[in-house]
Amino acid sequence: MIRAVLEEALLFLAPFLVFGLVLVAMRRNPFRIESWSKRAMALTIAGLLCAILGLVVVGVLADRPTGVFEPAHMENGRLVPGRFH
Numbered sequence: 001m002i003r004a005v006l007e008e009a010l011l012f013l014a015p016f017l018v019f020g021l022v023l024v025a026m027r028r029n030p031f032r033i034e035s036w037s038k039r040a041m042a043l044t045i046a047g048l049l050c051a052i053l054g055l056v057v058v059g060v061l062a063d064r065p066t067g068v069f070e071p072a073h074m075e076n077g078r079l080v081p082g083r084f085h
Contacts, residue, residue: 004058011054015046 019039023030030036036043065084072082 008051008054011050012047014050015043019043 020030
């Protein structure tokens with residue numbers, strides 16, 4: 001679950017990171033608010049679109065197990081994890 005949240009957070013932050021790199025390449029200070037204020041809304045929308053696109057791609061392309069699920073159970077005193085048959 002943590003991995004899924006981190007992936008979406010990184011997709012959201014990607015446009016901000018790229019813009020920060022562009023500012024550095026243009027020899028502007030990326031830590032000055034004036035550099036970000038005009039583009040903040042566009043970067044936020046781009047980040048949200050990246051995150052939504054990532055969710056859609058994962059939802060469409062994710063492997064889905066098929067078959068019958070056998071829940072975790074005890075067998076000869078050992079815990080057997082759940083699995084699909």
